[in-house]
Amino acid sequence: MKGKIVKVEEINQGIKEIILKLFDRGIIDAVLSPHPLPNGESFAHLLIKDRGILTQTVPLPPIMPISGAKALRDLTRLGKIDFRLLAVMRPCELRATIELSKLNQIVLENISFLTLDCPGVVRIREYLNHPNQYARDDALRSTCLACVHFSFKNLPSDLHIGIGKGEIYLYPQNEKGREFLTGIDLSPTDDLSNWLEQIATTEKKRMAYREKLFQEIRNKTKGLEALDRYFELCINCHNCMRVCPICYCRQCFFENPDQTRIEAGGYLNLARKKKGIRFPTDRILFHLGRMSHMALSCIGCGNCGDGCPMEIPVGEIFSLIGAETQKMFDYQPGRDPTEPIPVLTYREDELHEYEDVNR
Amino acid sequence: MKAIRINQPFNESLRELLRSLLEKGKVGAVFALTRIGSGYSYTLITDPKLLDQITPIDPYMPVGGGKMLSRLTMIEPLTQPIAAVIRPCELRSLYELVKLEQANLDNLLIISLTCPGVRPIRGLATDRGETLRECCQICDRFIPEKSDLTLLCAGEDGNVSTILINTEQGERFLEGLPFDYVEAELKVPEGLKESRKKKRQETFSRLKPEDLGMEGLINIFGRCIGCHACGRACPICYCNLCYFDSEESESHPKELATDLELKGALRLPTNTIFYHLGRMIHVSLSCVGCGMCSDVCPVEIPVGTIFTRIAESGQKLFDYIPGRDLEEKLPTSTFKIEELKDLGEA
Numbered sequence: 261m262k263g264k265i266v267k268v269e270e271i272n273q274g275i276k277e278i279i280l281k282l283f284d285r286g287i288i289d290a291v292l293s294p295h296p297l298p299n300g301e302s303f304a305h306l307l308i309k310d311r312g313i314l315t316q317t318v319p320l321p322p323i324m325p326i327s328g329a330k331a332l333r334d335l336t337r338l339g340k341i342d343f344r345l346l347a348v349m350r351p352c353e354l355r356a357t358i359e360l361s362k363l364n365q366i367v368l369e370n371i372s373f374l375t376l377d378c379p380g381v382v383r384i385r386e387y388l389n390h391p392n393q394y395a396r397d398d399a400l401r402s403t404c405l406a407c408v409h410f411s412f413k414n415l416p417s418d419l420h421i422g423i424g425k426g427e428i429y430l431y432p433q434n435e436k437g438r439e440f441l442t443g444i445d446l447s448p449t450d451d452l453s454n455w456l457e458q459i460a461t462t463e464k465k466r467m468a469y470r471e472k473l474f475q476e477i478r479n480k481t482k483g484l485e486a487l488d489r490y491f492e493l494c495i496n497c498h499n500c501m502r503v504c505p506i507c508y509c510r511q512c513f514f515e516n517p518d519q520t521r522i523e524a525g526g527y528l529n530l531a532r533k534k535k536g537i538r539f540p541t542d543r544i545l546f547h548l549g550r551m552s553h554m555a556l557s558c559i560g561c562g563n564c565g566d567g568c569p570m571e572i573p574v575g576e577i578f579s580l581i582g583a584e585t586q587k588m589f590d591y592q593p594g595r596d597p598t599e600p601i602p603v604l605t606y607r608e609d610e611l612h613e614y615e616d617v618n619r
Numbered sequence: 620m621k622a623i624r625i626n627q628p629f630n631e632s633l634r635e636l637l638r639s640l641l642e643k644g645k646v647g648a649v650f651a652l653t654r655i656g657s658g659y660s661y662t663l664i665t666d667p668k669l670l671d672q673i674t675p676i677d678p679y680m681p682v683g684g685g686k687m688l689s690r691l692t693m694i695e696p697l698t699q700p701i702a703a704v705i706r707p708c709e710l711r712s713l714y715e716l717v718k719l720e721q722a723n724l725d726n727l728l729i730i731s732l733t734c735p736g737v738r739p740i741r742g743l744a745t746d747r748g749e750t751l752r753e754c755c756q757i758c759d760r761f762i763p764e765k766s767d768l769t770l771l772c773a774g775e776d777g778n779v780s781t782i783l784i785n786t787e788q789g790e791r792f793l794e795g796l797p798f799d800y801v802e803a804e805l806k807v808p809e810g811l812k813e814s815r816k817k818k819r820q821e822t823f824s825r826l827k828p829e830d831l832g833m834e835g836l837i838n839i840f841g842r843c844i845g846c847h848a849c850g851r852a853c854p855i856c857y858c859n860l861c862y863f864d865s866e867e868s869e870s871h872p873k874e875l876a877t878d879l880e881l882k883g884a885l886r887l888p889t890n891t892i893f894y895h896l897g898r899m900i901h902v903s904l905s906c907v908g909c910g911m912c913s914d915v916c917p918v919e920i921p922v923g924t925i926f927t928r929i930a931e932s933g934q935k936l937f938d939y940i941p942g943r944d945l946e947e948k949l950p951t952s953t954f955k956i957e958e959l960k961d962l963g964e965a
Contacts, residue, residue: 290879292887298834302842302918304891307875310883325844325918326888334869334888341872384918388842492656493744495681497915502846511860515851523695527663531648535666539650539687543660567846569915570658571744 263431265450275319281444289343293317305331324381327505329356340369350378355559355594356505375417380404403562403575406470414595422455429455493570500574503567506554557593558582621784622803629676632780647699651675675704678737683854685712689722697726704730707763708909711942712854715905731763732770754910754923757819774808849912855902905941906930
């Protein structure tokens with residue numbers, strides 16, 4: 261496999277220089293990238309056209325306050341852009357972007373994607389509360405430690421940048437990516453097997469963690485009672501849904517009063533039937549409903565867990581259910597923009613193994 | 620003032636009172652905070668046996684009780700009496716929601732308490748000690764406004780419970796129930812109001828929102844991830860669909876491109892600070908300073924403290940205290956030709 265190896269002193273600086281070259285050569289008109297806040301305490305996605313601002317950007321910060329897919333959705337929900345945008349993204353952000361484009365929430369036209377090898381992100385509160393001590397493995401989201409889709413494989417970006425020690429690996433994923441490289445006078449002629457070995461090592465480590473984590477979650481969530489315990493601290497704030505890059509509904513079913521609210525007498529009847537009910541109602545139902553709506557597109561980013569004020573491991577259970585339902589349909593969210601989401605396709609003859617055998 | 624005295628700790632006393640109300644058929648259900656596993660939830664209970672599990676005095680507020688009672692009574696008034704135990708700020712928010720036509724008080728027996736404050740709900744997940752919510756630390760309205768019954772709680776040692784009977788409705792519900800009736804006065808710990816007020820002044824002068832300006836706003840709200848959790852947890856924010864989640868708040872890519880051209884860069888999603896300003900304008904006259912917003916913020920912005928401070932200014936301007944009196948009209952719903960001249964052009 262061939263690409264371009266570039267020696268760098270600092271990873272973010274190295275990536276930024278590539279972006280700046282693409283910008284200076286007029287290959288792109290604007291960049292979407294994470295960017296430090298003026299007070300430096302966090303990062304936000306910035307759409308940048310000004311070169312001075314671009315020089316300050318940080319393509320791969322230690323946290324992911326929101327998914328870049330959500331930023332791109334805000335930009336293109338109502339239509340395509342008419343300038344050439346380079347969106348700099350982690351693999352899970354691009355995967356979410358692709359899913360949203362299938363769901364007609366993002367228009368991909370005129371957007372090129374530069375993806376980066378992702379070392380994982382630090383849990384946001386960990387980062388904000390301990391800004392100097394976050395650089396350790398146990399500060400990372402566990403969904404990141406369990407993520408095996410952190411590199412270029414099965415990722416429809418144009419150019420991917422792999423990350424090594426003191427060097428980055430520029431790998432064109434398609435013709436456009438190759439044009440980008442030649443446009444900035446870099447030819448993809450270096451052998452990348454060193455990088456591939458590093459990826460394989462990380463993949464193995466992540467896979468082991470993933471299997472262990474998934475087994476733990478399976479054990480913790482068997483049956484309704486266990487599931488109830490898992491979400492015991494849930495206060496029904498629905499924030500997991502709000503920060504989820506896939507959950508795109510303007511108004512969630514569970515927040516639509518026409519669907520979910522009943523008369524006082526109805527609540528009292530319900531309470532009488534069960535001797536007592538929680539208020540608000542539908543705590544577990546919300547999570548199950550959300551799961552059945554988006555699990556096939558769940559890219560396992562873990563934003564839901566970061567957004568949970570009660571620190572419930574939401575991302576862990578959603579990643580697990582996502583992975584298992586996706587397996588059923590041999591579907592991988594975000595792998596290919598042309599691969600239809602299984603719920604959008606109908607086959608008369610499928611899934612017989614899940615039919616009720618006792619019927 | 621007439622009161623009942625129960626020789627038991629607060630939670631136990633309230634259970635006894637509520638059980639009595641439920642068993643005698645005075646109410647059809649009880650609405651109260653309940654510890655379930657390691658979490659908390661409000662519950663609506665009809666079986667007296669389950670009342671053993673309620674924990675109305677535990678120092679947590681998983682959701683605004685006023686908001687929940689609005690949800691319960693929104694479509695139609697209660698057809699059967701229920702007793703609800705809620706804190707003073709929850710009661711104030713309930714009154715605001717009644718004014719906003721989002722809740723109904725018919726058939727509702729309200730039991731409140733002199734409130735010692737609650738702890739941040741996240742503490743349940745992180746074991747973060749016994750510190751109160753910042754909004755509670757600076758709250759000087761911890762005596763309930765016009766509840767039917769008031770448990771004297773703040774500053775009491777908790778071995779004996781005194782429950783004041785404030786209203787005719789309260790008296791009517793208690794009629795014939797076998798409790799010790801005594802004379803008692805509304806009593807709050809000496810100096811509590813003053814110390815809370817002092818802390819309030821200190822906190823506000825540290826935050827200095829009057830000096831914020833755009834830069835200060837970016838400094839405080841810059842880390843916001845746009846999840847709008849504060850709005851959804853807010854007992855006053857009642858809109859089914861917030862303007863900032865609606866299509867009206869979205870911009871066409873062409874408009875955004877123009878903005879980008881003008882500014883050189885554009886934060887996406889847009890409206891991060893604007894959302895907070897918009898919400899502030901919409902809710903601050905009714906803001907009861909409960910602190911739910913701070914509690915649910917995933918990036919720990921002191922939303923509640925800032926909103927409480929801004930609310931104080933706005934409310935002072937109209938001599939309005941949210942939830943003080945049901946008859947007192949919301950300033951935004953009244954029109955006076957002659958007012959606020961000092962805010963006009965010089």
